Amino acid sequence: DAMVIQNPRYQVTQFGKPVTLSCSQTLNHNVMYWYQQKSSQAPKLLFHYYDKDFNNEADTPDNFQSRRPNTSFCFLDIRSPGLGDAAMYLCATSRDRGPVRNEQFFGPGTRLTVL
Amino acid sequence: KQEVTQIPAALSVPEGENLVLNCSFTDSAIYNLQWFRQDPGKGLTSLLLIQSSQREQTSGRLNASLDKSSGRSTLYIAASQPGDSATYLCAVASETSGSRLTFGEGTQLTVNP
Numbered sequence: 001d002a003m004v005i006q007n008p009r010y011q012v013t014q015f016g017k018p019v020t021l022s023c024s025q026t027l028n029h030n031v032m033y034w035y036q037q038k039s040s041q042a043p044k045l046l047f048h049y050y051d052k053d054f055n056n057e058a059d060t061p062d063n064f065q066s067r068r069p070n071t072s073f074c075f076l077d078i079r080s081p082g083l084g085d086a087a088m089y090l091c092a093t094s095r096d097r098g099p100v101r102n103e104q105f106f107g108p109g110t111r112l113t114v115l
Numbered sequence: 116k117q118e119v120t121q122i123p124a125a126l127s128v129p130e131g132e133n134l135v136l137n138c139s140f141t142d143s144a145i146y147n148l149q150w151f152r153q154d155p156g157k158g159l160t161s162l163l164l165i166q167s168s169q170r171e172q173t174s175g176r177l178n179a180s181l182d183k184s185s186g187r188s189t190l191y192i193a194a195s196q197p198g199d200s201a202t203y204l205c206a207v208a209s210e211t212s213g214s215r216l217t218f219g220e221g222t223q224l225t226v227n228p
Contacts, residue, residue: 006158031214042119042204042218043159090158097214099146100166104206104216106151106159 003027004107006091012113013081021076021110023091031097032074033104034066035090043090049074050097078112086114117142117209121219128195129227136190136222138205143183146208149216150179150190153202162203163190195226 005024013019023032031050035043047056049068063085065077078085088109095101118141128134138148147166151159163172163179165188171180178191188205202223206216 004158040220042220043216045215048214088156092159094214099210102146102208102214103149103161103164104214105161108158109156111156 004091004093004105006089006107006110008110009108010111010113012115013078014115015083016080019078019081019112021078021089021091021112023074023076023107024072025091025093026072027093027095027105028071029093029095029105030071031094031102032068033092033094034064034074034076035092036085037088037090037109039087046076081112081114083114086112088112117145117207117212117217119205119207119217119219121203121205121222123222124220125223125225127225127227130195130197132195132226133191133193134195134224136192136203136205136224138188138190138219140186140188140207140217142209142211143186144210145183146210148179148181148188148205148207150177150188151204151206153204153221155201159204192224195224197226197228199226200224 007022033048034046037043046060068074091107092104149164150162165181176193202221204221206218
């Protein structure tokens with residue numbers, strides 16, 4: 001019955017070693033989002049896809065990139081993880097953008113540890 | 116720029132108490148407001164979404180209200196239970212930001228048996 005699935009749930013990587021986090025959805029939603037959440041802080045939007053249209057937030061570091069090969073899947077690539085990138089990464093979806101149908105549904109998150 | 120504030124940052128209550136969590140936002144031009152629950156180390160679970168034209172939404176023991184003109188929302192939890200212990204986050208989708216959500220930093224709720 002899972003609607004937004006993230007894999008893996010826990011990821012350990014070494015400083016500077018590229019890592020990819022995965023998100024899939026069974027809702028057939030047009031929009032997919034990636035957030036970073038550090039301990040006791042609000043989630044911070046990194047970027048989102050509206051269908052195939054990629055929208056980067058102005059303050060998202062170049063170290064973070066994303067791919068959406070099809071409607072169901074979206075990947076977060078961290079090219080050279082630093083200690084400051086250790087966080088929970090949350091994927092979310094919404095049917096659409098704008099005033100209606102933009103309710104966001106979140107996955108369980110991937111906890112990234114950087115050694 | 117939209118800013119969202121949640122007060123208090125932490126709240127501890129005995130089981131059975133009714134309680135209110137507060138959320139305020141600076142820009143009243145919003146599409147909607149969502150309340151989420153987050154358990155430790157987990158993702159966000161959507162509890163209630165209130166459209167800008169609505170005054171309140173109810174789901175079970177939860178009732179969320181919205182006063183757009185004053186930039187406030189409250190989440191009322193009736194007859195609290197230990198299983199309600201979690202962090203509660205509110206987030207607004209503003210007219211100027213499309214579908215982007217601006218989150219508050221949450222209220223950490225502990226319900227003691």
